[in-house]
């Protein structure tokens with residue numbers, strides 16, 4: 036229930052959420068002299084990194100890339116310690132940026148936005164929170180994140196469990212010590228894959244419940260090479276500019292050859308060389324790995340063999356080996372000692388592919404009539420991705436149309452930035468934008484800059500309302516689908532298509548056409564009088 040309502044505050048803009056997207060958007064809007072306030076459910080900035088404090092949480096984009104690129108000074112004065120930054124270090128970075136830009140004075144923490152309702156007569160959004168705030172603003176910018184609405188499946192008996200339960204995406208701040216405990220981990224996506232080796236190192240007994248084996252590549256994390264750190268201190272801005280001009284939006288050197296341009300020996304050497312580098316470099320081994328099934332099969336088989344080499348028990352290795360989707364079509368994982376963990380005598384893999392969890396009892400988890408008795412259950416069961424955080428807010432546009440109604444058949448946006456029928460509402464990394472398929476920091480900067488330029492344009496031209504046209508939105512949705520269908524991505528039951536949430540419409544949500552292509556489309560739209568938008 037909402038707290039007592041305060042008198043309305045009139046502002047130019049409201050930003051919802053202060054992960055890396057909301058932080059930068061707030062900075063941009065304020066820098067242009069707009070009156071703006073940001074609301075954040077957490078007690079601090081950091082977004083997904085604020086919530087995902089599970090053991091082993093670590094970014095799988097290299098740390099030098101997973102930082103803002105809008106300020107040479109901010110980049111130069113920060114030093115990462117490891118190739119892949121751990122969650123606490125990313126939180127320190129978020130704190131460093133928040134202090135540097137003095138962001139917190141315009142952020143209200145511990146506050147969840149509950150509704151955003153557009154009034155056509157006044158052309159203003161009324162935004163309300165669970166703390167009783169009422170803000171009336173011209174622009175409402177949703178920086179709610181792609182993976183922020185965590186979900187625990189509705190297992191029968193879930194609430195009867197007598198031990199402790201945790202979700203990786205909502206982890207206790209004080210941490211959890213599993214020493215001497217019998218633990219169940221349900222889920223083997225990125226969060227499961229990262230946390231399982233660390234939980235195994237503490238627990239007396241660990242059961243991992245796996246519905247779908249995922250492909251995981253070795254991160255080969257380690258301390259940063261001091262020479263590279265110095266090189267990046269000098270050259271980061273240039274490297275970032277080059278990355279922004281690529282479709283992967285990353286520093287990785289993609290190979291432009293086809294798998295079939297080379298013979299088997301050369302292919303094996305290249306796969307091996309990229310495997311040895313660690314990280315996602317392996318996926319860029321050849322240009323057709325993600326869009327030609329025969330090419331993907333070769334890469335997939337290489338990884339399967341690696342799994343078989345690491346896991347001692349051939350039956351366990353078989354269960355861990357993905358066979359029902361091409362490599363990379365479910366979000367790839369990066370790990371440290373994930374497969375090795377299954378060689379430990381106190382770790383058991385429980386296959387639930389064809390025999391789902393029957394129920395949870397007060398003592399544990401039941402599969403095929405067998406009760407696995409545990410003291411704690413970790414749900415590494417993921418998120419209602421891309422749309423969940425938006426749809427949990429009561430968002431109403433013109434004519435009282437709710438976003439839920441509008442997106443009944445799946446999300447529809449123009450450029451992943453705007454929704455027809457919802458004027459002056461912007462979504463940072465909304466569905467239909469590259470978002471989760473690229474380095475998300477680049478994605479949030481590009482979106483925030485585009486939104487800022489758009490608002491500048493409106494103010495310079497005496498315009499007060501911008502709205503995506505339905506035709507343009509329809510064409511964009513078709514284009515997003517066409518691009519996805521050129522790839523292997525739609526073949527997997529992934530969260531990219533909403534398959535992890537029962538009843539969610541199956542729509543490929545991110546834009547797979549490449550970061551640079553997308554950026555150029557956005558620039559072209561703006562340069563052509565905001566083509567596809569109506570302005571008044």
Ligand code: N01
Pocket residue numbers: 093094095096182188203221222223224225226227229245246247366369387392415416417418471530534535
């Ligand atoms: O969630 P997931 P996640 N019964 O959805 C299983 C980012 N991320 O939190 O595959 C049994 O990937 C589900 O099984 P299935 C990254 O983008 C990044 O791990 O649906 N099992 C799956 O195994 C990532 O992709 C980082 O068959 C059930 C697991 O739970 C995204 O966040 C770190 C089930 C959920 O995996 C989400 O990752 C962590 C059920 N009813 C996350 N329902 C880094 O930067 C679900 N599952 C490293």
